[in-house]
Amino acid sequence: MRIFPENASSYGADVDFIFWLITGVITVASIIVIFLILYPILTKNKSRTKEQRYQQGKGFQKLKLIYLGIAILAIADFYFLFEEGPIWRNIEETLPEKEVHVIVMGRQWLWEFTYPGPDGKLYTADDVKTINKLYLPVNKNIHMDLQAYDVIHSVFIPHARFKQDVLPGRNITKWVKMTKTGTYPLTCAEICGIGHANMKAEIVVLLNEDYKKQMAKLYKK
Amino acid sequence: MNTHKKHGFWHRYFFSLDHKDIGFQYMLTIFVMVSIGGFFAYVFRMHLAYPEMEVPLFGLVTNKDYNMLITNHGLIMMMWLALGMLLAVAGNYLIPIMIGTDDMAFPKLNKLSYWFFLISVILMISSFFMKRGGFGGGWTMYPPLSVGDFGYNTAYTSFKDRFFTANTFVLLAITFEFIALLMGGINFFVTTLNKRAKGMTLTKMPMIVWMINIASVLFMFSVGPLIAGAFMLLLDINAGTGFYDVYRGGDPLLWEHLFWFFGHPEVYVILLPPLGIIAEIISTNSRKPLYGYKFILNLTLIAAILSMMVWAHHQFVSGIDPRAATIFSIFTIIISLPFAGIILAYIATLWNGDLKINLPMKWAIGAITLFTLIGGFTGLYLGASVFDIYAHDTSFVVAHFHYTLFPTVIFGSFAAFYYWFGKFSGRELNKFWGNVHFWLTFIFFNGFAFPLFLLGLAGQHRRIADYRQFEFLMQDPLPLYRQIATISAVILILSQFIFIFNFFWSLKRGKKVTSDNPWESNTLEWQTASPPPHGNFAVYPEVHHGPYEYNHPDREDDFLPQNKK
Amino acid sequence: MNTKITWREIPQARLAMWALIAGEFAIFGGLIVMYTLNRLKYESWGEMAQHTNVIAGTINTLVLLTSSFFVVKAHEAALHKNKEKVKMWIWLTLICALLFLGIKSYEYYHEILHGFTLPGTQLLAEGKHVETMYWSFYYTMTGLHGLHVIGGALALFFVMRHATKTEKDYHRIEVAGLYWHMVDIVWIFLFPLIYLIH
Numbered sequence: 014m015r016i017f018p019e020n021a022s023s024y025g026a027d028v029d030f031i032f033w034l035i036t037g038v039i040t041v042a043s044i045i046v047i048f049l050i051l052y053p054i055l056t057k058n059k060s061r062t063k064e065q066r067y068q069q070g071k072g073f074q075k076l077k078l079i080y081l082g083i084a085i086l087a088i089a090d091f092y093f094l095f096e097e098g099p100i101w102r103n104i105e106e107t108l109p110e111k112e113v114h115v116i117v118m119g120r121q122w123l124w125e126f127t128y129p130g131p132d133g134k135l136y137t138a139d140d141v142k143t144i145n146k147l148y149l150p151v152n153k154n155i156h157m158d159l160q161a162y163d164v165i166h167s168v169f170i171p172h173a174r175f176k177q178d179v180l181p182g183r184n185i186t187k188w189v190k191m192t193k194t195g196t197y198p199l200t201c202a203e204i205c206g207i208g209h210a211n212m213k214a215e216i217v218v219l220l221n222e223d224y225k226k227q228m229a230k231l232y233k234k
Numbered sequence: 235m236n237t238h239k240k241h242g243f244w245h246r247y248f249f250s251l252d253h254k255d256i257g258f259q260y261m262l263t264i265f266v267m268v269s270i271g272g273f274f275a276y277v278f279r280m281h282l283a284y285p286e287m288e289v290p291l292f293g294l295v296t297n298k299d300y301n302m303l304i305t306n307h308g309l310i311m312m313m314w315l316a317l318g319m320l321l322a323v324a325g326n327y328l329i330p331i332m333i334g335t336d337d338m339a340f341p342k343l344n345k346l347s348y349w350f351f352l353i354s355v356i357l358m359i360s361s362f363f364m365k366r367g368g369f370g371g372g373w374t375m376y377p378p379l380s381v382g383d384f385g386y387n388t389a390y391t392s393f394k395d396r397f398f399t400a401n402t403f404v405l406l407a408i409t410f411e412f413i414a415l416l417m418g419g420i421n422f423f424v425t426t427l428n429k430r431a432k433g434m435t436l437t438k439m440p441m442i443v444w445m446i447n448i449a450s451v452l453f454m455f456s457v458g459p460l461i462a463g464a465f466m467l468l469l470d471i472n473a474g475t476g477f478y479d480v481y482r483g484g485d486p487l488l489w490e491h492l493f494w495f496f497g498h499p500e501v502y503v504i505l506l507p508p509l510g511i512i513a514e515i516i517s518t519n520s521r522k523p524l525y526g527y528k529f530i531l532n533l534t535l536i537a538a539i540l541s542m543m544v545w546a547h548h549q550f551v552s553g554i555d556p557r558a559a560t561i562f563s564i565f566t567i568i569i570s571l572p573f574a575g576i577i578l579a580y581i582a583t584l585w586n587g588d589l590k591i592n593l594p595m596k597w598a599i600g601a602i603t604l605f606t607l608i609g610g611f612t613g614l615y616l617g618a619s620v621f622d623i624y625a626h627d628t629s630f631v632v633a634h635f636h637y638t639l640f641p642t643v644i645f646g647s648f649a650a651f652y653y654w655f656g657k658f659s660g661r662e663l664n665k666f667w668g669n670v671h672f673w674l675t676f677i678f679f680n681g682f683a684f685p686l687f688l689l690g691l692a693g694q695h696r697r698i699a700d701y702r703q704f705e706f707l708m709q710d711p712l713p714l715y716r717q718i719a720t721i722s723a724v725i726l727i728l729s730q731f732i733f734i735f736n737f738f739w740s741l742k743r744g745k746k747v748t749s750d751n752p753w754e755s756n757t758l759e760w761q762t763a764s765p766p767p768h769g770n771f772a773v774y775p776e777v778h779h780g781p782y783e784y785n786h787p788d789r790e791d792d793f794l795p796q797n798k799k
Numbered sequence: 800m801n802t803k804i805t806w807r808e809i810p811q812a813r814l815a816m817w818a819l820i821a822g823e824f825a826i827f828g829g830l831i832v833m834y835t836l837n838r839l840k841y842e843s844w845g846e847m848a849q850h851t852n853v854i855a856g857t858i859n860t861l862v863l864l865t866s867s868f869f870v871v872k873a874h875e876a877a878l879h880k881n882k883e884k885v886k887m888w889i890w891l892t893l894i895c896a897l898l899f900l901g902i903k904s905y906e907y908y909h910e911i912l913h914g915f916t917l918p919g920t921q922l923l924a925e926g927k928h929v930e931t932m933y934w935s936f937y938y939t940m941t942g943l944h945g946l947h948v949i950g951g952a953l954a955l956f957f958v959m960r961h962a963t964k965t966e967k968d969y970h971r972i973e974v975a976g977l978y979w980h981m982v983d984i985v986w987i988f989l990f991p992l993i994y995l996i997h
Binding site: 339340343416419420421423424427428429430454455456457458459460461462463465466469473474475476477481482483484488492 | 807809811814815818819821822823824825826827828829830832833837840841917918919920923928929930931932935936939943
Binding site: 016017018027028031032035039042043046047049050052053054057058061063064065066067068075076078079080082083086087090091093094097098100101102104105106163164165167169171172174175176177178179180181182183185198200201202203204205206207208209210211213 | 296297298300301370371372376378379382480481486487521522523525526529551552553556557559560563564567568570571574575578579581582584585586587588589591599602603606607611614615618619620621623624626627628688691692693695696697698699700703704705706784785786787792
């Protein structure tokens with residue numbers, strides 16, 4: 014049984030790594046916490062004197078232990094931050110060199126994809142469009158200009174571990190690099206009206222030459 | 235509750251100025267709201283697991299119905315159940331009696347706040363019956379969706395058309411509710427500072443009084459901008475302004491900031507009162523002083539301040555600057571530390587204690603366990619901004635916030651019900667059915683919420699009426715998970731009827747309490763009659779000790795009431 | 800703590816008013832921050848601000864400041880339980896409040912005549928989309944403040960009537976006066992932000 018959908022992007026494995034890292038740490042932490050809760054309940058602390066029970070939590074050993082617990086959690090927390098920082102910067106803050114450029118536009122309730130026309134440039138008169146089907150070449154840095162026409166939508170590509178809200182009036186450029194050919198779903202993850210559930214598109218990841226053929230087909234139309 | 239026999243029904247339920255009666259009015263009103271919210275949950279869970287089936291008691295669920303159901307489930311549970319039960323009911327009932335005074339500082343203001351609450355409930359319920367149907371824009375109400383008609387493609391023609399829509403009514407309802415809670419909060423604050431019994435210094439107050447007050451103040455400061463924002467959204471809907479319209483210089487992200495600037499502190503507003511309830515119960519039933527009273531208090535204050543700086547972790551992928559996300563990620567991770575300290579202090583209270591595992595204790599320990607182990611720890615996944623890219627707006631988030639809110643709000647409220655019911659009614663709840671209720675709730679809550687984690691990891695995004703069109707979400711065993719979640723949720727909802735019957739039956743017919751202080755607790759509410767008379771105390775108590783002096787080495791008894799010399 | 804009790808010495812009504820004022824500041828603070836951020840973003844709003852009536856705004860500021868002075872005098876009279884003086888000073892305050900609302904309505908009237916309305920239909924037709932937001936903020940902020948003026952004036956009126964009729968609860972004059980000062984302070988923030996910065 015697989016937990017995540019099959020990974021098909023260059024940074025998907027990094028996202029999964031963060032998941033497993035945190036899972037590992039909190040499994041250990043959970044075992045400790047379960048022990049801490051269950052031990053007094055199961056043993057009922059029968060043979061304690063009144064003095065032992067009456068502790069105010071001032072200058073006692075246990076307060077130090079609590080500080081220790083907080084410190085351990087802090088170290089774990091900052092370790093997560095340390096590990097995820099470079100990944101976050103890679104996915105969200107930097108844009109690798111552009112090889113393919115498309116516009117992804119969400120509207121009630123479909124996805125509209127725009128590719129550069131024969132001139133190789135976007136935002137010109139010869140751009141071509143597809144609805145609910147996005148053709149992408151494999152192993153290329155793809156820049157996506159993410160836009161919305163009417164309300165807030167969210168581009169979610171589970172197999173690429175990619176998600177970005179799209180807002181009307183804004184252009185957000187993000188990148189993705191698909192590493193496997195095949196057909197992957199692209200869904201809307203932000204409620205956008207009664208058709209929200211029907212907003213789905215397919216990403217068809219093709220080999221480079223197939224992609225060129227596909228584009229040529231689109232230009233002919 | 236027999237003190238008002240001379241007054242009639244109307245007086246007791248509508249015009250009474252007694253804080254206990256007002257608390258009871260809030261409680262009954264909230265029961266009505268919870269029933270609606272629970273029914274909605276039942277309908278859409280059934281629809282998710284068995285999409286082709288007509289849901290019994292509702293019928294076929296369309297996409298429009300589905301959006302309306304999830305939206306209003308969220309709104310009702312967050313705004314009316316969680317805020318209402320934990321601030322209004324707990325605050326009203328407990329604060330005056332626990333600080334040893336007769337009533338709130340301003341009983342009439344208190345009454346007025348209940349009236350506003352009632353108006354908000356009426357507005358909310360009437361929003362379901364608008365011509366275009368209930369509000370279906372998600373409980374977060376992001377514009378521009380919430381400004382328009384959610385895509386029903388109905389053109390607005392007149393002001394009347396715009397005003398009588400669910401959007402307007404829901405926003406008005408929320409505004410009224412906030413005003414009610416603000417009035418309540420001011421009342422709590424003044425009562426606590428000004429009307430404490432003689433000798434009760436600030437650090438001799440029970441933890442729950444502190445927690446409700448911190449929560450109220452936090453609420454007051456975080457809600458202000460949202461009230462302004464809601465006013466602007468109302469104008470956007472009804473007067474045609476463009477505060478959230480990007481083509482007119484507005485910005486839809488502004489609402490997200492305002493909403494979450496309130497929304498995240500709200501989580502702590504909701505969390506703190508149950509932590510107070512749990513502190514009372516754990517200390518009493520461990521027969522031990524609460525571990526590190528001032529330590530917990532300081533951590534709570536730190537957490538309250540930090541909570542105003544983490545709001546954008548709900549918006550990591552919403553289009554904010556990714557560099558800002560890093561900063562919010564750090565704050566989010568830091569805010570887990572004070573809560574770790576608080577929870578560890580509670581666990582330290584259990585150690586060496588003379589544990590009495592009774593019903594309130596079971597709820598309290600259940601709440602701590604689930605909240606920490608699953609609710610708290612899964613927060614780390616979402617606080618780490620990288621994994622949030624994937625998990626945001628999936629069922630993982632749904633599972634996470636159910637694991638944080640359900641143990642605190644529901645388990646915490648039940649702990650309080652089982653703990654204070656004797657005081658409140660003078661009768662006992664049935665223990666056997668109480669145990670059945672606890673175990674059914676505990677087991678089936680997990681059965682309902684845990685599969686959602688797995689579904690979320692598999693990429694199931696939120697608020698989708700019908701997953702059948704997504705092939706990758708219909709692979710085995712995902713439909714099975716959905717069914718397990720649904721069946722558990724239905725049993726979970728059904729098992730609450732046990733409590734409701736137990737509650738109302740015991741209120742009328744339950745065994746009379748044999749002692750005014752059945753848990754042998756120290757705090758002042760147990761040192762008066764059950765139920766407390768109008769005015770609470772025959773003689774105003776004078777406080778000599780802190781609230782948690784159990785097993786004091788110099789004393790014969792293992793408890794030492796606060797008003798005992 | 801017990802020997803130097805501080806909280807309990809504060810009358811509870813005053814304490815409640817402080818809390819209420821803190822809540823009101825959170826609401827207006829939110830609005831002012833949103834407005835200021837937008838103001839910095841859009842330079843064309845300065846042009847719109849020139850269409851406001853600065854003279855009327857200045858007079859209104861003076862009117863409110865004077866009324867605050869009257870409220871202070873009323874409070875002083877209330878401390879001495881001087882019924883007649885309380886009546887006089889509060890009535891003067893109320894006249895100031897009415898004057899303020901009158902001038903504000905005059906401003907609204909002329910702005911609406913010039914086509915600066917809340918949805919800004921005329922500006923939209925001219926293609927000035929962003930500029931309509933200035934007027935939305937203008938009406939929202941001054942309108943909300945105007946409602947507070949009405950509320951504060953009503954509160955002062957009823958408190959005064961109650962106090963002078965029954966000869967008790969004079970402390971309420973002070974509490975309602977505190978609220979009035981809050982209304983005044985909010986205006987002192989709004990006035991330069993809306994009228995003066997071009």
